[in-house]
Amino acid sequence: MKSLAVKNLxxxxxxxxxxxxxxxxxxxxxxxxxxxxxxLDKGLVSLKARLGADVMVVPKEATMKKKFEDMILQxxxxxxxxxxxxxxxxxxREGVGQVSPQFFxxxxxxxxCSIPVQLIGFEPETDFTVSPWIKRTxxxxxxxxxxxxxxxxxxxxxxKLSFYGVECTVAAKLEKTGTSYDTTVFASxxxxxxxxxxxxxxxMNDFADIDPERSVSCLMxxxxxxxxxxxxxxxxxxxxxxxxxxxxxxxxxxxxxxxxGVSRMIGLLIAAVWVLGIVILSLAFTMSVNERRKEFAVLRxxxxxxxxxxGLVLKEALLTCTLGxxxxxxxxxxxxxxxxxxxxxxxxxxxxxxxxxxIAGFTAGAVILSVLSGAAAAAISALRVSRIDTGLILRxxx
Amino acid sequence: MELxxxxxxxxxxxxxxxxxxxxxxxxxxxxxxPGKLTVLMGRSGSGKTTLLNMxxxxxxxxxxxxxxxGQDLYAMSDKELSRFRNLxxxxxxxxxxxxxxxxxxxxxxxxxxxxxxxxDEKQAQELMERLDIAHLAAAMPSELSGGELRRMAIAxxxxxxxxxxxxDEPTGDLDDENTAxxxxxxxxxxxxGGSVLTVTHENDxxxxxxVLLTMSAGTVSQEIV
Ligand SMILES: Nc1ncnc2c1ncn2[C@@H]1O[C@H](COP(=O)(O)OP(=O)(O)OP(=O)(O)O)[C@@H](O)[C@H]1O
Ligand SMILES: [Mg+2]
Numbered sequence: 001m002k003s004l005a006v007k008n009l010x011x012x013x014x015x016x017x018x019x020x021x022x023x024x025x026x027x028x029x030x031x032x033x034x035x036x037x038x039x040l041d042k043g044l045v046s047l048k049a050r051l052g053a054d055v056m057v058v059p060k061e062a063t064m065k066k067k068f069e070d071m072i073l074q075x076x077x078x079x080x081x082x083x084x085x086x087x088x089x090x091x092x093r094e095g096v097g098q099v100s101p102q103f104f105x106x107x108x109x110x111x112x113c114s115i116p117v118q119l120i121g122f123e124p125e126t127d128f129t130v131s132p133w134i135k136r137t138x139x140x141x142x143x144x145x146x147x148x149x150x151x152x153x154x155x156x157x158x159x160k161l162s163f164y165g166v167e168c169t170v171a172a173k174l175e176k177t178g179t180s181y182d183t184t185v186f187a188s189x190x191x192x193x194x195x196x197x198x199x200x201x202x203x204m205n206d207f208a209d210i211d212p213e214r215s216v217s218c219l220m221x222x223x224x225x226x227x228x229x230x231x232x233x234x235x236x237x238x239x240x241x242x243x244x245x246x247x248x249x250x251x252x253x254x255x256x257x258x259x260x261g262v263s264r265m266i267g268l269l270i271a272a273v274w275v276l277g278i279v280i281l282s283l284a285f286t287m288s289v290n291e292r293r294k295e296f297a298v299l300r301x302x303x304x305x306x307x308x309x310x311g312l313v314l315k316e317a318l319l320t321c322t323l324g325x326x327x328x329x330x331x332x333x334x335x336x337x338x339x340x341x342x343x344x345x346x347x348x349x350x351x352x353x354x355x356x357x358x359i360a361g362f363t364a365g366a367v368i369l370s371v372l373s374g375a376a377a378a379a380i381s382a383l384r385v386s387r388i389d390t391g392l393i394l395r396x397x398x
Numbered sequence: 399m400e401l402x403x404x405x406x407x408x409x410x411x412x413x414x415x416x417x418x419x420x421x422x423x424x425x426x427x428x429x430x431x432p433g434k435l436t437v438l439m440g441r442s443g444s445g446k447t448t449l450l451n452m453x454x455x456x457x458x459x460x461x462x463x464x465x466x467x468g469q470d471l472y473a474m475s476d477k478e479l480s481r482f483r484n485l486x487x488x489x490x491x492x493x494x495x496x497x498x499x500x501x502x503x504x505x506x507x508x509x510x511x512x513x514x515x516x517x518d519e520k521q522a523q524e525l526m527e528r529l530d531i532a533h534l535a536a537a538m539p540s541e542l543s544g545g546e547l548r549r550m551a552i553a554x555x556x557x558x559x560x561x562x563x564x565x566d567e568p569t570g571d572l573d574d575e576n577t578a579x580x581x582x583x584x585x586x587x588x589x590x591g592g593s594v595l596t597v598t599h600e601n602d603x604x605x606x607x608x609v610l611l612t613m614s615a616g617t618v619s620q621e622i623v
Contacts, residue, residue, distance in 0.1 A: 303484020
């Protein structure tokens, strides 16, 4: 009986191939779509965690041409400084809870530096945004001229990298975050200050007249209990001159909005393909059964029960859909896993693939969903076959 | 096995006619006994196929009952009746009845596959030789002529050696020589204890008949042979 189903499928190889392709398209879309949506969600969560503070304060000039926002959200490189006195003024505002300064520098691709990257220095004593990330892969204390590399940088632990003539050692690599962290190098504030000093000496810093010891690029601030980030941002922007405070929630609002848009579009696409797939599949099954009405009647004559005819139709459908769905899911993984970097760039949104376990779960889910859809599409045909009027069919056209 | 039809008749609803209820087979009783070849003749549209379908458990009569060795066919569940037909009835329907994805041998052995029975290859081979299609065993139905397909259907109906045989114009596409061979096969099958009913337009069939029935406008009458 099973071999009859297989032979029927082989006997009509073109139709079987078309049906399998449809099932494959179904599981491909469902799996690919969900994985992209999930990755975007995870990317956003990761980005929120990466920002890690309620409020960021930068010098006003850093807000020109969206320099700062692009650095955080798009991963472009850049640096800017404000005088320590300004930072202190901010820190003294009421409502400021946790606060930690950061020091930025960008390396260039010229002979002075091993790789062009964004460099971020943090103060280990006060930091609460970068350290949690580093702790995931590195338990130790970062020494002077130790650096931690983002996961997308092509360096390994123990590598020596030179920035503006200062040799640094890669002490750890971060795990993937799906954000601009993946192309950033972290070090202690002392290390980055040393690099800034060296870049100034070599005349390779855009700012010629700063004092590295008295310069801060950015303040990461959590609002104190009883103060909302909103109030704090307003307070700083009104009372402290030449700085700009950002609520991090607002910064990623644009991203989370466009992410919502992309997710909705993918959702619609999945729904459309799914509905269309079921309609076409059930049409195809109906046609395939109609075309073989006489054969089914013959099987009845030979002694097949109504139930076993329905079973035959379902078996054919399940076989086709299972093979097709597996192929579609495999193709989905083959496209998504190796090319997720490319997808991330194309979408220009934070994108972080779920873990292996979740991917396996989604794959199984997509295959099962598309097999069930195929079975549902075949159910009507199976029911019709089980009700054929053998006497009528066999009497008809010879 | 003895098949007994008791006052069976069959009505059809037809919208196109003025009287939309019409009786294709009028009330009739008959017996298919082991060892007998029953030949049923009659004009086209007289109700032969309708009668044969009722007797072979494929079409429920509007009234009356059909019993095989005392067992009421239409009191059985679909499953029971299907298995019963599979084991005890060989039906050669009117027209072409090949399963196109199977080759000739597989088509002939098909009755064994539904319930996982062991196929009787030897019997299949013998029948193919007898019906002169042994050389086509591995051919696909699409490569066969109408007459060859017909002989394949005959082999398929006989392969399980069922006690009851129903043949609806089994020689429709055959030449004289093959027609004679088919009737010889059916006659022999009856002689070995089978209860055989065949519908035919061939006048020659009369000479093989143990029982000769004719049908006219739904009425069955028995002729003297
Ligand atoms: N399912 C049906 N619905 C309506 N009318 C039917 C149906 N089946 C048979 N008939 C009618 O019953 C009559 C007998 O049909 P049947 O097929 O039994 O004839 P037959 O004797 O086998 O003819 P032929 O020699 O051409 O095969 C015909 O008039 C046919 O139109
Ligand atoms: Mg007929």
